[in-house]
């Protein structure tokens with residue numbers, strides 16, 4: 331029996347994605363939140379689920395190690411992977427923003443330094459605006475950078491706004507809305523068309 335391999339981002343959106351798949355009739359009986367297992371099959375063995383770090387999902391799908399991926403738009407944009415983005419699962423909603431100290435503006439005479447987990451997104455945003463910048467890649471606690479003088483501003487995700495508020499920062503510019511998306515490997519979209527469309531249709535039917 332043929333199956334599709336689905337790379338699912340570990341982390342805060344994993345559980346709600348599994349719940350959505352369950353609602354769509356694609357259930358993983360062995361899955362439970364505390365499990366350290368990284369590979370699961372659904373009941374009729376048509377979907378092989380692999381758990382990978384969110385940032386790696388686009389790579390697995392682009393290279394064909396997974397036929398399908400479920401991952402945030404933030405990681406899709408940053409990866410620049412050559413994949414199809416098929417469906418907005420409307421989970422993990424947040425926003426890409428530019429933020430900084432209250433007195434900071436983008437009208438600086440000097441080149442702005444931007445700290446971010448998403449340097450590619452930051453470069454592309456400021457290039458479109460015609461503002462020259464330097465980027466510093468960080469892997470977390472990005473809000474600290476303007477506070478300790480590592481960078482002038484940050485490009486990061488805001489969900490509730492708690493992190494920027496509690497660190498005395500403010501939103502300077504809004505870049506893009508983010509949510510969890512279903513992505514597909516370009517070759518698999520043809521070679522596994524039937525299985526992939528069946529999965530997409532099941533998901534669509536519970537999202538309407």
Ligand SMILES: Nc1ncnc2c1ncn2[C@@H]1O[C@H](COP(=O)(O)OP(=O)(O)OP(=O)(O)O)[C@@H](O)[C@H]1O
Nearest residue numbers: 340341342343384385402403404422423424487489
């Ligand atoms: N408040 C939020 N902060 C960060 N990501 C969020 C938030 N809300 C929703 N998301 C989405 O959830 C996805 C996974 O976030 P999560 O923090 O679990 O992974 P991560 O950023 O790769 O974390 P880590 O580097 O700690 O593994 C993000 O890529 C983003 O699309």
Ligand SMILES: O=P(O)(O)OC[C@H]1O[C@H](OP(=O)(O)OP(=O)(O)O)[C@H](O)[C@@H]1O
Nearest residue numbers: 470471472486487488489490491492493
């Ligand atoms: O607007 P809020 O609801 O406060 O959420 C936004 C925060 O959440 C994320 O960080 P995360 O928790 O992934 O930690 P990190 O700093 O290690 O990336 C993001 O990078 C912001 O810092």
